Amino acid sequence: MTDASAPQRLAPTTDGGPVGPxxxxxxxxxxxxxxxxxxxxxxxxxxxxxxxxxxxxxxxxxxxxxxxxxxxxxxxxxxxxxxxxxxxxxxxxxxxxxxxxxxxxxxxxxxxxxxxxxxxxxxxxxxxxxxxxxxxxxxxxxxxxxxxxxxxxxxxxxxxxxxxxxxxxxxxxxxxxxxxxxxxxxxxxxxxxxxxxxxxxxxxxxxxxxxxxxxxxxxxxxxxxxxxxxxxxxxxxxxxxxxxxxxxxxxxxxxxxxxxxxxxxxxxxxxxxxxxxxPLDATPNARIAQLAQGRIAKMVRQAAAEGRNDRAIERRRLRHEDRKASE
Amino acid sequence: MTDASAPQRLAPTTDGGPVGPxxxxxxxxxxxxxxxxxxxxxxxxxxxxxxxxxxxxxxxxxxxxxxxxxxxxxxxxxxxxxxxxxxxxxxxxxxxxxxxxxxxxxxxxxxxxxxxxxxxxxxxxxxxxxxxxxxxxxxxxxxxxxxxxxxxxxxxxxxxxxxxxxxxxxxxxxxxxxxxxxxxxxxxxxxxxxxxxxxxxxxxxxxxxxxxxxxxxxxxxxxxxxxxxxxxxxxxxxxxxxxxxxxxxxxxxxxxxxxxxxxxxxxxxxxxxxxxxxPLDATPNARIAQLAQGRIAKMVRQAAAEGRNDRAIERRRLRHEDRKASE
The missing domain is CATH 3.40.50.880 (Class I glutamine amidotransferase (GATase) domain)
Structure with missing residues (x-):
């Protein structure tokens, strides 16, 4: 049965190919x-x-x-x-x-x-x-x-x-x-x-x-x-x-x-x-998600390293002071 | 369960009656x-x-x-x-x-x-x-x-x-x-x-x-x-x-x-x-339908009368000419 409200084309496709856009x-x-x-x-x-x-x-x-x-x-x-x-x-x-x-x-x-x-x-x-x-x-x-x-x-x-x-x-x-x-x-x-x-x-x-x-x-x-x-x-x-x-x-x-x-x-x-x-093409969103996952993984690794080595916090404090001194 | 998107009222109905409009x-x-x-x-x-x-x-x-x-x-x-x-x-x-x-x-x-x-x-x-x-x-x-x-x-x-x-x-x-x-x-x-x-x-x-x-x-x-x-x-x-x-x-x-x-x-x-x-209150539409039915019933009666009496058409023609003469 014809769908009475579907878009239709009157253009004859004489060559059997699709109509143009x-x-x-x-x-x-x-x-x-x-x-x-x-x-x-x-x-x-x-x-x-x-x-x-x-x-x-x-x-x-x-x-x-x-x-x-x-x-x-x-x-x-x-x-x-x-x-x-x-x-x-x-x-x-x-x-x-x-x-x-x-x-x-x-x-x-x-x-x-x-x-x-x-x-x-x-x-x-x-x-x-x-x-x-x-x-x-x-x-x-x-x-x-x-x-x-x-x-x-x-x-x-x-x-x-x-x-x-x-x-x-x-x-x-x-x-x-x-x-x-x-x-x-x-x-x-x-x-x-x-x-x-x-x-x-x-x-x-x-x-x-x-x-x-x-x-x-x-x-x-x-x-x-x-x-x-x-x-x-x-x-x-x-x-x-x-x-x-x-x-x-x-x-x-x-x-x-x-x-x-x-x-x-x-x-x-x-x-x-x-x-x-x-739905939007997944490509750009997937890329953002990938980047975010990378950043999170890095933070997790850092946090784990800090747990194993308390001097990590001290090192970061020293780096921070170095930066301030050079401003 | 509360319907999270239903309209609600914050006004306390202290007297047990409904809130105002x-x-x-x-x-x-x-x-x-x-x-x-x-x-x-x-x-x-x-x-x-x-x-x-x-x-x-x-x-x-x-x-x-x-x-x-x-x-x-x-x-x-x-x-x-x-x-x-x-x-x-x-x-x-x-x-x-x-x-x-x-x-x-x-x-x-x-x-x-x-x-x-x-x-x-x-x-x-x-x-x-x-x-x-x-x-x-x-x-x-x-x-x-x-x-x-x-x-x-x-x-x-x-x-x-x-x-x-x-x-x-x-x-x-x-x-x-x-x-x-x-x-x-x-x-x-x-x-x-x-x-x-x-x-x-x-x-x-x-x-x-x-x-x-x-x-x-x-x-x-x-x-x-x-x-x-x-x-x-x-x-x-x-x-x-x-x-x-x-x-x-x-x-x-x-x-x-x-x-x-x-x-x-x-x-x-x-x-x-x-x-x-x-839906709109039925009253006004029902009234229109009633009037229309009345008019249709009258036309049906007239048509039936004309069927029984061919002089009805002649009478209408004469009435029409009378009206034209008095214009």
Whole structure:
């Protein structure tokens, strides 16, 4: 039986291999410093051998957005970069536009207004080509508006605030790379928990992802999500939710009970199918434990030596006085 | 066995009866309009036969805060109002100050700075007298800083934001009317979810209550919480929480997974012992269902009549034309 609320992919895996990763970024990602997020995108897109397509349809900055990312991807070791900026559905259906995605190993959608992405590209040949490339293993990333647009259900716009209210958020159809997920961005900075709770309470089959700025979630072909960047990813699981969403009226607060909330900073991974956080890689903790054990063993040896030889204390006192004298 | 995370009361119930209600208000409660919250407080304090003590220690406004509430409580049918404003521990230990609470049926703590309440009144004879009055059935209410101070663990101060971070909140000892609860106020307006999550993740035995402005939670002797007012009460239940609070450093985001979140508007009740929302009173819904059934039954009768008598349709057409003619 299909698990109605498990994440799904619409991308056809034409070559039998796994779909590529999806990378959703909360906006305002670091462009001048360590560039952790954009470097990771370039790495996932194959580094110097990769072919990246930047889609700037959401942006009102024209080609400037593409030029900025072309520059950064070059600086962090990326391969070729092609700019794509369809502004009408006609352009998004143009075979020449679609051809630009042939052989793409990475697709990057800029910020701006997600409704431009969904209304210009959704349901066009370019939209299908994005899914095809993804099905053949290309990483698809989006920042801000570009992040919102990746899922089948897209947070189109709404109001801010931490308390869920009726009519707070409007949902449209996104590009369909992720199913049963809804993405919101600039999450902490614009206080968007309320609208994410409201959408998940109305549609508990959706897992809500709230991305802080300069923070990204990378979702692999097994639907395991990894957090990187400066902030946290908030995950709202509504599978046990109790709500009055269906009879709240006007713009009143909405009752949402039993929502399960996860707030995950960099390094944490979350299994979207099992809906639970995964343990951290044991390596760093194991190393600390090893060091601590070494120190304790040394202290035990010293204490034992002192027990056998009372002059040890005297020696330590003398050493201490030596040190004081030389200060 | 004691349930270590169930809400408890420290107030001694000297007369064998139940403790009074605790009413915590998120600040900025309506003072000029319907005054739903302040009217309810006066009602719980016994209305015209009540004796209310207003404690304005938290406020920097001097006696003006007391005068404001005295005026409002009078307007909504309250009885006598006594002002209390100890500013030192010496004053809070003065038998004359303490005597002012004799026979009090309601105690109201104004807003301001909760650290003034805890540091001036906590652990003094006045602090004990508040617990005694409460144990004898008096309602104890606080707004803003006054709300924060009611619990054993008090959110003293902290920074805002929706994402939990290390060192975000500082906890002190409050007045002890509620145990295993931590209260935060101006909750949505000042975006305080992050610090409430951080405190509950570090101390999962605490139930976090986040009160929006002009919104109150009334907790009865059975630890059932009722929401009234314009906004919502956010309840954070950390009993199943997974966190790295114990090894996050600096001011970095904290991992908090599996927090259970409830956002409850006016009219909802929550059982703090069972940690679950209670169903709404059936009365209003049952009434709507009854009305709808009445309408449907009438339509069924009309349809049946039309079946028996084809002229019914003709009659309706004629009535419709009559109405149009008279427009």
């Amino acid at each position: 999806v990378m959703v970024i909360g906006g305002a990602e670091d462009k001048l410093g360590e560039r952790v997020i954009l470097s990771r995108f370039v790495e996932l897109a194959g580094g110097g051998r990769g072919h990246i397509a930047v889609i700037s349809t959401a942006s009102s900055l024209g080609d400037a957005a593409t030029d900025l990312y072309r520059h950064i991807f070059g600086r962090v070791g990326g391969g070729t970069v092609t700019g794509l900026r369809p502004e009408t559905r006609e352009e998004a259906n143009d075979p020449q536009t679609v051809a630009a995605l042939t052989g793409a190993t990475g697709i990057f959608m800029t910020g701006g207004n997600q409704l431009r992405l969904s209304s210009v590209i959704g349901g066009t040949k370019l939209g299908a080509a994005i899914l095809d490339a993804h099905g053949q293993g290309a990483v698809v990333a989006g920042t801000s508006a570009g992040a919102s647009a990746v899922a089948t259900h897209m947070m189109a716009f709404g109001s801010s605030g931490a308390t869920p209210k009726h009519r707070m958020a409007h949902v449209s159809v996104g590009l369909g790379l992720l199913v049963n997920v809804v993405v919101d961005q600039h999450f902490e900075q614009r206080t968007r928990l309320g609208r994410l709770l409201a959408v998940v309470a109305q549609s508990p089959s959706l897992i809500g992802l709230g991305l802080d700025e300069d923070t990204a979630a990378i979702i692999d072909a097994n639907d395991v999500l990894e957090v990187i960047g400066r902030g946290s990813v908030t995950i709202v699981d509504g599978s046990e939710v109790i709500t009055d969403a269906f009879h709240t009226t006007g713009h009143k607060p909405m009752m949402v009970s039993n929502a399960r909330l996860h707030s995950l900073p960099s390094g944490y991974r979350f299994d979207l199918r099992a809906r639970r956080v995964l | 605790v009413m915590v208000i998120g600040g900025a409660e309506d003072k000029l309009g319907e005054r739903v919250i302040l009217s309810r407080f006066v009602e719980l304090a016994g209305g015209g036969r009540g004796h209310i003590a207003v404690i304005s220690t938290a406020s920097s406004l001097g006696d003006a805060a007391t005068d404001l509430y005295r005026h409002i409580f009078g307007r909504v049918g309250g009885g006598t109002v006594t002002g209390l404003r100890p500013e030192t521990r010496e004053e809070a230990n003065d038998p004359q100050t303490v005597a002012a609470l004799t026979g009090a049926t309601g105690i109201f703590m104004t807003g301001g700075n909760q650290l003034r309440l805890s540091s001036v009144i906590g652990g003094t004879k006045l602090g004990a007298a508040i617990l005694d009055a409460h144990g004898q059935g008096a309602v104890v209410a606080g707004t803003s800083a006054g709300a924060s101070a009611v619990a054993t663990h008090m959110m003293a101060f902290g920074s805002s934001g929706a994402t939990p971070k290390h060192r975000m909140a500082h906890v002190s000892v409050g007045l002890g009317l509620l145990v295993n609860v931590v209260v935060d106020q101006h909750f949505e307006q000042r975006t305080r979810l992050g610090r409430l999550l951080a405190v509950v993740a570090q101390s999962p035995s605490l139930i976090g209550l986040g009160l929006d402005e002009d919104t109150a939670a009334i907790i009865d002797a059975n630890d059932v919480l009722e929401v009234i007012g314009r906004g919502s009460v956010t309840i954070v239940d950390g009993s199943e929480v997974i966190t790295d609070a114990f090894h996050t450093t600096g001011h970095k985001p904290m991992m908090v997974s599996n927090a259970r979140l409830h956002s409850l508007p006016s009219g909802y009740r929550f059982d703090l012992r069972a940690r679950r929302v209670l």
